Amino acid sequence: MWLPVKIDERRPEPLYHQIESQLRGLILGGQLQEGTALPSIRELAASLRCSAITIRRVYQDLENEGLIRTRQGAGTFVAGVERSDRDRHRLGRAAEQLEQAIDAGLQLQCSLEEIESLFMELVRSKSATSTGGYPDA
């Protein structure tokens, strides 16, 4: 099975962290549904060109968080996720992205006031065209 996980060679985070947070995102974001079979450790390592040690670590962490389950002999599967966890993840991710955008603005010598008014302007123009919200709400 192919997973839409991308490694960014320029990010400072360690490899396992990049893979783990993307996989967590796919599960909490609902792209990977409960019961979906994940690739074996070696398969995923080969397709991401990373070490099987890293993938094992990622799977162990996600299993400890209750996001995936390993059944002896059968493989690794996506576990059920609470709605509240998904919401927390969704808002957390959005906050992260917005923070990055603010940092980019600051690097361009914008003041916080300028960024705020730009943000409000963009939100207004979006709300004219889209309703946004949860895809399966």
Place this chain on the structure above:
Amino acid sequence: MPDEDQPAIVLDGVSARSGREFTLGPLDAAIPRGWTTAIVGTNGSGKSTLFRALLGLAPLAQGKLEVLGTQVRPGCDERYKEKIGFVSENGHGCENSMTAKEKAAFASAWYPAWDPPYYRRLVRQFDIDEKTKLGKLSKGMRRKAELAVAMAHRPDLLLLDEPTSGLDPMIWKIWLEELRTYLADGDKTLLIATHITEEVRRLADYVLFLHRGRILAHYEKDRLFDEWRELLVQGTGMMSEADAVRLLEETPGICRVERDGPGLYRAQANGAGQAGRLASRLDVYGFRTLESRRMELEDILSCMIQKEDKNLEPA
């Protein structure tokens, strides 16, 4: 998952002589069972001597060597070799007049675990010429035959010394796939000497750097690429470029510095991962890190060699 407490190979102060000039070691390392370790090194680093030592073919001058739980020494129980598959860098001259079929027949008598259907599959997959004498085959054709024979008894430990030089890209891909299937059961240990970066990228879990008979470093592969980075840093206007370069060069962890436009420097560094202290150190000096990029294996190796050579220079 494999039992990491029980390494496949333990090198404890091992040194071995090869020819008149070359001494391997002393080497200290544990090659973990169930994982793939790539040996990366320059020509003459001692890779091939190490393989010979593992097979008891290069007598130890010193130290203790354990392979699959057997202590390798003259007169030791040689049955551990039944669980090893080996492809040497250069084919054995004594096999030149054998065909692949004859070599396989010989090997099948020697290895109790020889798996004929599996061997047939490898012959088909690798498209092996079974009838021509090995000495008459091209390097790549011979390589394929040797790989199939080395894998056909599903060895616990597979030792491959530059196994794919001469293979065409199609066979190389099929070989990678076969190797992955072989490794899938989780208990197999692969030790592969290679200078092909892509093989290290795709296969290795650990990387062992060998240079002039000594181990430069032994890394978990992904940690290696996490830690070694090429940084693009910006100096402060207060500092002359020469001062900035000197300051960077003296910063622990940084190995190579180049100017890259006005006030900009490229530095290749170890310990540049997120948790590293390097970034904060650069901060204190007033440098700003604009970019941090993973390095290629070759560049990491050459940094390590440069550092090693510096350490060997008399102060």
